[in-house]
Amino acid sequence: MPDHIPTRPTVLFVCVHNAGRSQMAAAFLTHLAGDRVEVRSAGSAPADAVNPAAVQAMAEVGIDMTARTPRVLTTEAVQASDVVITMGCGDTCPVFPGKTYLDWALDDPAGQGIDAVRPIRDAIEQRVHGLLEDLGIRPRS
Template sequence: MKKHDTAPAKPTVLFVCVHNAGRSQMAAGYLQHLAGDRVTVLSAGSEPKDQINPVAVEAMAEEGIDIAHNVPKVLTVQSVVDSDVVITMGCGDACPIYPGKRYEDWALEDPAGQGIESVRAIRDEIRGRVEALIAEIAPAPAA
């Protein structure tokens, strides 16, 4: 994480999956919702689709998180350079690696083509991983 003379900088987290239409969008939605302004959230894909998976949108709406207006974005070298933490979800060799970054690969089933029950299970697993990530990199301030 970047250092400043005053308060510590908020970490930037990049979620990457192939199409940037399901897993990475759900993870980004949860991180933004749960951590708020304690983090900067980015998501991208090595081969982005033209729209978010509608079943992922539905599953997140059940949690009160609206990702319907998000747009899949192409993964750029700059987005990796700008990030402190890079979470990959099945993008294989398409994800650039840079020294000094924290990398995690979350082995998650792809929600593409799956029904709502399966996508809910993927969503719930993502939520648990995002909550653990927040506890490590951006815990809530003590009351």
């Protein structure tokens, strides 16, 4: 991570439908960082609702995603973020100088059952812990 990340960074998670991976990542980061990070998520082609299997998988680890709704990716959201993490949205995310861009290659939970979503959830949790370490933020327990 570059030195220009502020003490309260803004992180934007982006995937195609903003219904699974990006929602789980945002929920984990919010849970682990609290108000020390501003967390956003969006999709290049948002779904109508968050993936029920993702909601169930997160509930299993004590994180409630029932109130989350998919949002459309905007240029303004990218401009307002310090770190942009993409998950399978290809080149649809606008690129601006001075931002940190990461791409997390993760399976898409769309149409998958809970048994397929659990390993995706666990991989996202590990990556969020690594992100917090890179940002110099100690996770809440």
